[in-house]
Amino acid sequence: MAYNVKITEYANGQLEVVTYKQGVYTMLDGESSYRADMIDKNADALAWRFASYVVDEKTGQGRFIPRIDDAEYCYNPFTEKIQRVYTDADEWAIERKKEHSLYSSLNRTRSALYMYARQCNWEYFITLTYSPDKIESRYDFALCMKKVRVWINHCRLRKANDLLYLLVPEHHKDGAWHIHGLLCNTTGLTFIDSGKKYDGKIVYNLDDWKLGFSTATKVTDTFKVSNYITKYITKDLCAITPGKQRYFVSKSIPKPKTFTALINSDEVDSFIQEVADSCGADLEYQKDISGYLDVNYKYFKKCQKGEKKENGKQ
Secondary structure (H helix, E strand, C coil): CEEEEEEEECCCCEEEEEEEEEEEECCCCCCCCHHHHHHHHHHHHHHHHHEEEEECCCCCCEEEEECCCCCCEEEECCCCEEEECCCHHHHHHHHHHHHHHHHHHHHHHHHHHHHHHCCCCCCEEEEECCCCCCCCCCCCHHHHHHHHHHHHHHHHHHCCCCCEEEEEEEECCCCCEEEEEEEECCECECEEEEEEEECCEEEEEECCCCCCCEEEEECCCHHHHHHHHHHHCCHHHHHHCCCCCCCEECCCCCCCEEEEECCCHHHHHHHHHHHHHHHCEEEEEEEEECCCCCEEEEEEEECCCCCCECCECC
16 A cells, blocks of 8 residues: 555644655555565575585485685574674674664654654643652662552542543652653542742642652643653663553553545645645644655644634634
8 A cells, every 4th residue: 555645633633744755655464575575585596695505415405505705604504594704893783783773762662652642632741759758669660660550540540530641750860760741631639739830830739649749730732741741751761671661651542543645746735735724723833854765744733712723713
């Protein structure tokens, strides 16, 4: 299936339109990639490059015998395969591969978090810390994550049945863990005015959190807070939590609606504008990214009730 435009509609009113200059092809069930086919076809040819095929006169069976004239490849008699000989230079390549893997993990986690963050109209941004006298070790990642998971499930089951949440851990400079998060449908939870303000906003304490100190501020711009929460997913966090869950999200938060289309290149802009107009959305910003694929991202924001569109009345 081929497409060059992908449209994603988020619950918070944002519309993301991605245009691929070269187009994208996704394989259907039962199809195999050209690369995989060629690897299968060229496997024997690769072996012939680095070894001689010798037939045993007694058994009639043949096998590859290495020709030791290539510094990078040789025949492995244990696996009976042609394999690359790793050198000191390859150790550098292995480290680069690990670094690439780390950045890939970082980008995947951020992308997933950003996707869920745009699927709600959040009410509160919260920060939860652990007190040394309330938890065995606030430096134990697994323990801290278990405690906050039990707490949020308790809140949802006992106090706010429709509660939606997105929680992200942060590693403090002293090594202790604390939690940042977004909450929605908070009726049933207790927010107490702390008597302080931050950036003109009232700072609340979340009375339901008993394991340490807490702060909560009301979200006034769900678009900005969706971007802000992703900054807590860092390279260091990914490095010290390999194979572990790096955020917690309500299972009831659905994934966004995504549509794809194959449009003539000279009609793409008009098609995108028609989609935006049909959704009552205005363009916020766009960006171009060049690389393996040349991609253009456009972000639209749906007008809320009472707001005016730039080119007319809503």
